[in-house]
Amino acid sequence: MCPVEVSGGVCDGAAKCPVKHPLRIALDEDRRIFTPIDRASYKWKRQHAHRTAGERVNSRLDVSFGFELPTIRGLKEMRLRCGLALIVMLAMALSCIRAKQPDRLRSLVPKAV
Secondary structure, three states, X not given: OOHHHHOOOOOOOOOOOOOOOXXXXXXXXXXXXXXXXXOXXXXXXXXXXXXXXXXXXXXXXXXXXXOOOOXXXXXXXXXXXXXXXXXXXXXXXXXXXXXXXXXXOOOOOOOOO
């Protein structure tokens, strides 16, 4: 159904519309992908900037350490790998502090020479 018709309106271009049966996905299907706020909007960027530190750590585990598409079987193994990843992050932060490079504290990649 046309988004205009779903909201109760009458679509003037229904006769010429190339999409006869568009697919409509409910927001509740996957809130991480189908967000109520458009990801390309300024409102999204403002709200995304106010994430907590815990959300940033979870994002780093998912994306940088590859836990988003797990190939690990079993809770015991997953706990071990997550624990090791957190230890690596803390060790990297500690090495930046000891090297007096606080600007590199949150970085996973080495400084460009």
